[in-house]
Amino acid sequence: MSAIRPRLYIQEVATRDGFQNEARFIETDDKVALIDRLSACGFAKIEVTSFTSPRAIPALRDAEAVMHRIVRAPGVVYTVLVPNVRGAERALSCDVDEVNLVMSVSESHNRANLRMGREESFAQLRDVIEVVSKTRVAINVSLSTAFGCPMEGDVPEDDVLGWVARFAELGVHGVTLCDTTGMAYPNQVRQLAQRTRAQFAQLETTLHFHNTRGMALANTMAALDAGIDRFDASLGGLGGCPYAPGATGNVCTEELVHMLELNGYDTGVDLTQALEASAHLPGLIGHDVPSQLLKAGRRLDLHPAPEASEQRPPASAH
């Protein structure tokens, strides 16, 4: 009965993808303390921060300080978002393990999100790859709107795979298929993931889901069917969606881990510690987080039976 549980790799993005959406500046000390907590949780990778212009994303203007002050845990890959060569140089000066490059596979979203066309983005990222390839730092590329664009709608699979191919030719180590605004659905995920795995077996492939329309965990199950073993997630479900005010953002780390472990996978993540770290978030950011699991507890966090005297009338709950 002691079957070996298949190993999955969970990559925590809250301090980058989550914090950059917060109105309140999270103090550098608090960022460092949180990342150090996350390092103890067992994540395969932590997206620490972003080396973008402090004017563009003031929330992450302390990228160097954060990178220098965190305590690196052995076995954890510390990755950072890098938009251009200047950002890459800053990141390399901090001895990061990986740089994560971003562009959208749809033209409209790339223009809205990065203020340039896709070819301009590609050229800029090619320059970054050229610089970073001379070092021992790994390179991942995150392809936004891989499951649909909020302005253009469906994105052809062949377009997505075409962009993967162009980056693969440049020698990137990994690719992340990003469901940027929660448009992915299970059958679509299964098929695109299967094709990506089949054509790019050499690439470390990550799926990055948002729970905007409630499907993030269903999409995760579909990705597992296709042999995907690596998922981005955000503690507490931090990270919003600019096209849906009030909507849930990234898939919630603790809910993802909770489901995967119940289904017999070894995520490497200590759920108790992750939940403790998540419980710490509302105080840090000044508002509630979307995590349902934080409210409800794990499925076997049991409740006492009510005393006969304090019982309500029969409720007929089912």
Place this chain on the structure above:
Amino acid sequence: MSAIRPRLYIQEVATRDGFQNEARFIETDDKVALIDRLSACGFAKIEVTSFTSPRAIPALRDAEAVMHRIVRAPGVVYTVLVPNVRGAERALSCDVDEVNLVMSVSESHNRANLRMGREESFAQLRDVIEVVSKTRVAINVSLSTAFGCPMEGDVPEDDVLGWVARFAELGVHGVTLCDTTGMAYPNQVRQLAQRTRAQFAQLETTLHFHNTRGMALANTMAALDAGIDRFDASLGGLGGCPYAPGATGNVCTEELVHMLELNGYDTGVDLTQALEASAHLPGLIGHDVPSQLLKAGRRLDLHPAPEASEQRPPASAH
């Protein structure tokens, strides 16, 4: 390319399972108007109300008035919750299509929820079945805590199947496996659903999920794998969980339909009309509903590209 889409059956429970959890009494006129809207949406079944004691559940004290005043749409099964022979007689006097009986498969939850032991519940429901079996009204039994009890933890599958067998022997037409407090996870769902289908092929089998821990849609996909074609859902995600204050309740109808239609199923439900009905709920109940889809819109409800002048700085969203 015009493949026949597999047909699924969606059963709306918001006016019963949802409203009985609301602090505010929903006026009878409003209940009737909502149910008439739901009748036009294409649901296979609507759980209209509950013939419980008005003292126990004052929110549904107008059960007869509601049943008498709704306009029945052809093809829709109008079902009501019935706890005992007195309730069954009231329901039969309203010419319902089906009665839905409820008990828990775990002793502690049955006592907390219904204030009696399981054997006492079973005896009471057997009396109801005896009365209703003399009529043409269908009988469904909803088994609460089929995927875990918030007080006892795991419930053995054989116990669940044992209770299904006892009701099957009494001639019920359908059984609903209820994940009352959101403890179900996909592999568990697949297995219990497979066993239920295999052993009780003659029973109409419904799955009733709560999204308390975010897994409702993932569990739905697992149930489909096992051949289940019938699901309860609650408009807007109405319906809470008494053990997790603030937690999401029943799986949200519009999110369920949205995912299933994207995956190529014919749910029979008009999603546009369902979303319009859901948008009407917050005004009715006096608070926001958990539905993410109501906030975010359908995946292909597109957004205009931002004007160059109103663009924010590059956001690096992925």
